[in-house]
Amino acid sequence: MSGFKQTLLLSILILTSINVSAVLPTAIDGNNLPSLAPLIKKVSPAVVDISVSGGSKISSQNPKNLLDFLTPNSSVQTKSQPFSGLGSGVIIDADKGYIITNYHVIEHADKIIISLISGRQYEATVVGQDPQSDVALLQIKNKYPLVEITFADSDKLQVGDFTIAIGNPFGLGQTVTSGIVSALGRSGLNLQNLENYIQTDAAINSGNSGGALLNLKGELIGINTAILGPNGGNIGIAFAIPANMVKNLSQQLLEFGEIRRGILGIKGGEVTPELAKSFELEINHGAFIYQVTPNSAADKAGLKAGDVITSVNGTNIKSFAALRAKIGTLSAGKKVTLDVMQDDQEKTIIVTLGGKDSTTSTVTPSPTIIFEGAILKDAEKGQLIPGVNVAQVEKNSEADRLGIVKGDVIIAVNRTKVINQQQLMTELKKAKNMRALNIMRNNRPIYIILD
Structure with missing residues (x-):
């Protein structure tokens, strides 16, 4: 094909494309095509960009010679390493200027700047924070009216519900993405923290932390917190703290300035x-x-x-x-x-x-069943609680590591009762899937999981 014909064909394709785009319908049967634009216009002023700066302290030793590393008197110097970071936040109280975000967004920050979609900027103060749940509450003193977001009941979420994420990925400015609820009750990202995440496939990247995850009513269902992806990039697996958890925590931070956790025991x-x-x-x-x-x-x-x-x-x-x-x-x-x-x-x-x-x-269950270091005795005649008695446990032994203590009475393996060592060992060998010792300790039942 000649160059002229190629150019002519390309021109026809471009014109055809333009003509097709120009006649796309804006309504079907008199009804406007669905769009998220009205919802986004309403809620986007409640989502803010956060920039932080500060200095993290770094300790270092400057030994005069190699032996100084081995002595407690070697010279220790502390330096401040400047840093800056970006994140997102959500206004939850327009009158008082309260903003919720992630703790890791403002951690170690000396200065926190809040940028609204209008372009106005404010310096924020920290009202309270909770590293375990990765939540922080900020406040700004505003001269102009703010827009706050409404909380949804996140306990009513179902897998497959639509989601909208708003945040500040890579510092680009406010960005909107959408997806669905991929899973609920996710945990295991950091065993030290309190985790019960919403998983979504809405595109979330570095800088989205602390931003809003919304439903199609524009209500807050979660605070975007973490992603799985190489180098902070999106691969369709992101996690958000449920709105009900955020609401409970923010109320405590407002009332006490800290989290006063309830416990079951x-x-x-x-x-x-x-x-x-x-x-x-x-x-x-x-x-x-x-x-x-x-x-x-x-x-x-x-x-x-x-x-x-x-x-x-x-x-x-x-x-x-x-x-x-x-x-x-x-x-x-x-x-x-x-x-x-x-x-x-x-x-x-x-x-x-x-x-x-x-x-x-x-409790981390032990993977082994070795009673090394323990002296076991069969149940005595007329014993009030029949079982295998633990007469002694050597300190730092395998039995001690398992959590067995002197005075324990092993009454069952799983649900099968035992009253002597032979029965105990027999039942342990028979239990192929899971081995659990049912123990009476101080007249109270407990379980020690061995596998």
Whole structure:
């Protein structure tokens, strides 16, 4: 084909494309085509850009010679390393200028600048922060009216619901993306934190942290927090803190300036398929209770070792991590309704959370079953609680590491009762999927998971 004909054909294609675009319909049967533009126009003023700056302290040693590294008197110098960062935030109270964002956005910041979509800028102060939940509450003194966002009930979210993300990716300025709820109750990104994330495939990148995740009503369903992706880039897997958690935490920060966590007073772990099979559970999700702390909120409410908590305030719990996050974001003194599987029966138990500074904690099950360092004795005749008695445990031994203590009475492996060492070892060998010691300690039942 000649160059002239190629040019002519290209021109025809371009003109055709332009003509087609020009006649695309704006309405069908008299109805306007759906658009998110009106919603975005309404809520975008409530989402802000955040820029931070400060100096992180770095300690270093300057030894005169190699031996100085080995002495406690070697010279230590502290330097300040300047840094700057970008993020996003959401206005939750227009009258008082309160803004919610992620703790990691403002961590170590000496100066926090809030930029509105109107172009106005304000310096913000920190009202309160909670590293465990990665939430921080800021405030600006505004001379002009602000727009606040409305909270949705995030407990009503379902997988497949549409989502809209607004934030400041890579410092480009306010950007809007959309997607769906990909999953609920995600955890495991950082085991030290309280995690019960909403997962979405809306495009979220570095700089979106602290921004809004909305439903199609323009209500806040979550605060965008983390992504899975190389070099901070989007691959369609992003996570947001549920709005109900954010609301509970922000209320505590406003009232106390800190988080005063309510606690149950339990230790536990996940309901794995192996555990469910070994304990003949008809459910394969929830939070399994290994131990109940004496005189704790859980103890007073009637929770017991071996129970499985399946929901909190009517919302299903998929894992112990989800339970930990739910409880850890409620304040002390709150009443919580728990659905529980107890002794093969479904029960509803109301608990008034305690007021200590700790929260529910997990127990890491030991992968081995070695009673090295422990002296075991068979049940004595007429023993009030028949079982294998632990007469002694050597410090730092394998038994000590497993959590077995002197005075324990091993009464069962999984659900099979044992009264002597032979039965104990036989049942441990028979239990292929999950091995759990049911122990009476100070007249209270606990479980130690061995696998």
